[in-house]
Amino acid sequence: MTASTIVPIRWCGDALELLDQRALPDREIRLRVNDATQTAQAITDMVVRGAPAIGITAAYGVALAAQRAEDSDWPQRLEDAIECLAASRPTAVNLFWALARMRGVIDRHRTQREAPVAALLDEAREIHQRDLADNLAMGRYGSELIARNGTCTVMTHCNTGALATGGHGTALGVIRSAWEQGLITLVHANETRPWLQGARLTAWELQREGIPVVLAADSAASLLLARGEIDWLIVGADRIAANGDVANKIGTYALAVQARHHGVKVMVVAPSSTFDLDLESGADIPIETRDSRELTHQGERRVAPENVKIFNPVFDITPAALIDAIVCEHGVIEPPNPTSIARLLGRT
Template sequence: MVSPQENSVSAIEWRDDSLWLLDQRLLPLEEVWLQHQDVDAVVASIRDMVVRGAPAIGITAAYGVVIAARNRRNEDAYHWLDLVQQDIDALAASRPTAVNLFWALDQMRRALARLSDDEDPVVQLLREAKSIHEADLAANHTMGKLGAGLIAQYNMPARGVITHCNTGSLATGGYGTALGVIRSAWEQKLIDRVFAGETRPWWQGARLTAWELTKDAIPTTLMADSVAASLMQQGSISWVIVGADRITANGDVANKIGTYSLAVLAKHHGVRFMVAAPTTTFDMELSNGRDIPIEERGPEEVVAVKGHRLAPENVDVYNPVFDVTPAELIDAIVTEQGVVERPSLAGIAQLMEKPALH
């Protein structure tokens, strides 16, 4: 396993018997770590986007279960398991779209069910949470290699790539999904430049992706989201590479709002479109993207920036956090279990039957 501490950038750490989260709302201007010692604080940090990114949310929730077990055992030695289940329900309700959250909580429920009497249950649960964290990092490195191999295979004439939102170490256990592919491709000299969309309304591209890539000295150009079409028209882009928050059985992908627009533009301009996500992001119980619950957030995120209002009072606001990109617009989905090109029901089912490559 690769240790999470091997990354130049990290956002989730377990130290001093506490969960520490890098407050991503303040980046890149401030680097502030918040200590979490109760479940309510973990729920609030997921809900309020102190931590964001589907894999990172799942990892955070897993550590939240450890905190729940420790606190509930101290509170009620006889009924603590029932109380922990209530805390798991609260963690599950923190955000509705990222399926990694529910996968990680299911893993922790299984760990609770198989607790042995010969070891402290908190120690056993912490081992499981750290395993989830380390496995995500290892999966990201595998995806990076596979995605870079796909870029090399198609040898597109343009050497620029577009990415959207943040899919790097900040959004995962480390290295990143789409940014992991980009990091690996840069190391292999397969790309020359990354164009990062600013990603309104939370500016994850401007604040987080640009910060991560410049830390790694990868040539990065920040652009308004609406610039993508012009860049593709100029022939500057070979790939759009994004992550995912949920992928259905047929290969439809829910990701940060604006992803669908990029997929439509890529199809029109002959630019290839790649999704990089671990298999924990797949929801095989949903047949297609129409069934994915799409989170909506409040109007203040759209009408104001850092408390400064830009829009008129009383204007209506529509603020969905995600959109759904149909499988037919996706050239490849890269996972730690392999690559599915031109994703379909059959292709996704075959992928999910494979063992992990890392």
């Protein structure tokens, strides 16, 4: 198994280059960010998205801040940069995990007169490289799970591929690995409103990799499941609580309910950095809401009446009871519960 050729995050010596996911699939535009503030804005504005990719980008944002912290007050300047980056997206726990690692480097060098630029950059690169290695490991474990019942057709929601990670992908990484082994015959990708990550990004990635994909309206998922055309629902996660409840792109909960009703297995794929074992259940996970304009407009055209109240949550919570397996880089958790999660993650 190899990583995808898609490179959404690239370090360029004194700047960070991001593949602007807002422009896909029409155009491939690379945006350069030069400091932590620009990096945080790029995360907020969805230039980069996907929990692992957000964490990687934020880590490089701290390195950018260190390059520009030239005076003796560099620890406070970097702390301000971390606070700015932490505020960019509230739900994806990988963001806070990555920033905690960068803060650890700062703490180890706090007595230096100058900011530890090289050490912070090394840490950001290690976070990036580790994510790719973890994705490849998850691809192997997820493929082994699929192989138990032979070749299959799968459904996925949102985008969890190379664009959302350090390369290869989480849920889409499992799909990519299983396809390479001849275990998947077709992928059904949901459009994923309102940002259309499935339509704009997942379908684009799969086509680019030569993997057969059918793009469907979100509301068509139940029809596909009822017809018996889906064997696995494979999704990613932005945060996983200690009991196995999963926060993922809005619509995942509904899909999991439908999958259970129709006897379709549900696989969640996420690195261990996505687990937040300090949270007892999904009820404790903060749910991000976004600008009402994402629902009221299509481009510059208004499609909803003036002054209508808007509910635009980015995520929902899928209870562990609806999930057959969680795959991380350490192996497969099945069924997910506090004991099985703690055992695999070494917390017992």
